[in-house]
Amino acid sequence: MNPILLIAVPLLAALFAVAFKKIGRVLLGMAAVFNFAAALMITIWYVEPQVIVIGGFRPPFGVSLVLDGYSLTGVLLLNAIFALIMLMSFRHTSKLAAVLSITLAALNGMVLTGDLFNLFVFMEIGAIAAYIITTANRDLRHTFNYLIVGSLGSGLFLFGVILLYTLFGTLNMGDMQSKMAASPAPMQQALILPLVLLFAGLAVETKLIPFGGWVRGVLKDANPLTGSLIVSAYAFAALLVFGRIFGEMFVLSGALLTAFTIVAAATLVLAEASAFSRRTLRETLLYSSIAQSGLVVLLFLNHMALPAVLVLISNVVSKLILFTVSGQLAEACGTDETDRLQGAFFRYPLLGVGFTIAALSLIGIPLFFGFSAKLNALSALFGQGNWILPAVILLMGVVEGVYYIRILSALWHAGQEGETSAKDKLAQFPPVRQAVTGIVGLVIALLIVSAGIVTLSSFGTSGANDFITLIRQSLGGM
Template sequence: MTLLDHLVIAPVVIPAIIAPLTLMVMRRRRHVGVALSLAGCVAMLVVALALFGIAQDDAIRAYPLGGWPAPFGIVLVLDRLSAGMLVLAAVLALVVMLHAVVTAVDRKGWHFHPLFQFQLLGLNGAFLTGDLFNLFVFFEVLLIASYGLMLHGQGAARLKAGVAYVVVNIVGSALFLIALGLLYGLTGTLNMADLGQRIAALGAADQGLIRLAGLLLLAVFALKAAVVPLHLWLPRTYAATAPVVAALFAIMTKVGVYAMIRVVPLIFGDAAGAAAWVPAPWLLPAAVLTAIIGFVGVLAARAMREQAAFAILGSTGTLLLAVSCWTQATTAAALFYLVHATLAGAALFLVADVTLRRRGQYGDAIVPSPRFAGQQATGLLFLAATIAAVGLPPLSGFVAKLFILQTSVTAEPWALIWATVLGTTLIGVVGFARSGSTLFWKAADDADPIAGADRSRAELIAPATLLALLALLTLGAGWATAQAEATAAQIYAPDRYAAAVLTEATR
């Protein structure tokens, strides 16, 4: 292998090295620890962009750790899907990290930066791994880090929500292990490429257990994605934690959707017999309910963080509306929307953070308050973020929803998908209009402006950057659509993936 081939493992190695280094130096030389953490985020973005460029040749590359051939050894796989997710995670991480440093949120605990890096380790590993057991391992890494990040800054509300979050994910981990045990017992492998071939060769007597294992696996992914009825943990958890942490968590639900997109066409595709497309009967109704509950929550929310959390939930439902069709065209639309929804959700949380810092005792509660410093600038950011979140022009959410509507029109349940997308958009517009007018265009009667809320304009940079990225996504919609379509074409060519992993990994 050349040095360029070894670049595939860099997104896992970089945070694995940076995390313990920041832990060792943080107490004595805090500025060094912060610099290391920022440098790690920059390095991950550079590597992710390099890998994305490499993946443009449409080849699928397997990296066998320790030289052990697949399916016996651990293998990392670089293709268009994993490269795109790495770039998305790296961009989000760098913007969120800058905001945490500028606003001094990272100073509320000694372990913020090590936990942040371990979170990125879990995310990057989940995107790159080529076998289900290591997907479980990386899920656990990112979940353990998220437990600590969620409690960062302390508080009774965070502790209460954190306990529920931990319990729910422990249950999910147990179900994941049961599913892995069933799959390994039936096939003798957990390598995703090998699983796809072995499941296709199983006899009729094993089909019931394979369906059970597939449904358990997808229930775990649905739990990670907060799909109804497994969604109750998300609004409380995301609303209770620090907004800057919740902004990073905007990609967490998308990891569950990524796992569905990765696993279902590859392992439970047309060749899987009775287990083919196991989530098909229930995923669409669950997606519809998730989108509706999410945007109704936006309408009913009493605080900006709560509203942003429900917007994340609603965007996941909209995303799964496209995924549930299980066609190459709708999957391409889903991938475009996934990028948009992650950035828009993070922007909502960062705008909420800026607002609560400037409103003093009023925080992010959706109630009229006296005027506060930077109200106009913050209001404009809120307006742009909400336009993106609900999918109105001119930002990329409008393009993404049009893409979903266009590609789903040939699907059998197209009328339900269209009604859900258009109806939830209207509900979202009303909900955000209500909160925006209350927060930024109404002032408490006979009240003096809030004193002591003069904040640095630097804290506006991170949310403005995310919104600028959404604007760029809109301007580059043609290029981004072509990328999504090329990625979907790879996803629905499982034979190419299997050939690359089971032959290239032995070289």
């Protein structure tokens, strides 16, 4: 199956969703299911990395797609995440069917493309869709702020791409990489400005401090659809793009690596501190999400693609269920203050099981996938002889553990007699919605546990350098 269908089919669905509004949501659902099934089939039949030529223009002269273990991991999980978001937040999609179909096409394009300008185009299409999706929030000022910051970031990214074109005469990522390897030392110096511009451009979507200032406004009151899309699907695609550029194309060293590492480490530390100090669920989760982005960027910059991808998968899969449940609790109870949601999971444990396992996985409790991911990252850093970054990551892991345990103990604790508790308000929570979210959360929780056990069993013995190979080796070794 040609991977171009992962982009073309949702685009076609968007076109028809505009023309036939009444069946827009059906078309969106069909596109989401098709993409997940297609990504699964592509994964099953995947043999070796390949370049998909479009329009008969052989690379580097035309735009091409790259299907390797990295992008395959991306499209498989991205389409699975998107389908699950649609399943859990379907009722919020009524006016957004066309936009969400375009989002699906753009995110797949970002992960698959092998051309820098084409990447810019997909990023812009995805960004415009994201601006429209965030208008579902009450306050449009935050969307406007996001639009301005996002457009400035995209402009800087494009500026960097054009500077790279002037240096190498190509926009094809693979061709540029080979020309760069053969380039003399002065050319390496000339790369500094374009790389800084690319980093600044990507830092907006990857939510690095100070470029991620838009996140709080957009996500603190986000509905389940907006929240889970931005912190899960968008973050996944943006960080995979970051890894493709800064983990594979450009191997950084010297002052530039130090500067970017400081930005990523500062993001991790400041965002974890902010998450710790918050008392509302969604604000805590959004800062936790920013911190995890900082960690993933840190790993990519330090040439650890596999640990970075594992941490990224652990984060986005867990955040998907955490944000959806938080958004739905906020809708049902009218607040997402942790203290006022006391006993919410006591009232409906099915919601709580998925939430709890996702949170425990993020903390890094053994046997969950988050543990394997963090262990992989820490041992890779220790293997490099690096002691400072693992110490920072471990310390922040403790901070993360404290606030997640605080949230879990509040939500599971029914409260004393006579105290205000969420457990009565939850009676207004429609049972069907509870069941759908609860069951999907349970399935995700089972995947987190099984992936944790499977990947841990081959930990240290696997020579895999991408997630798909790791899983195949792990399953083969069982």
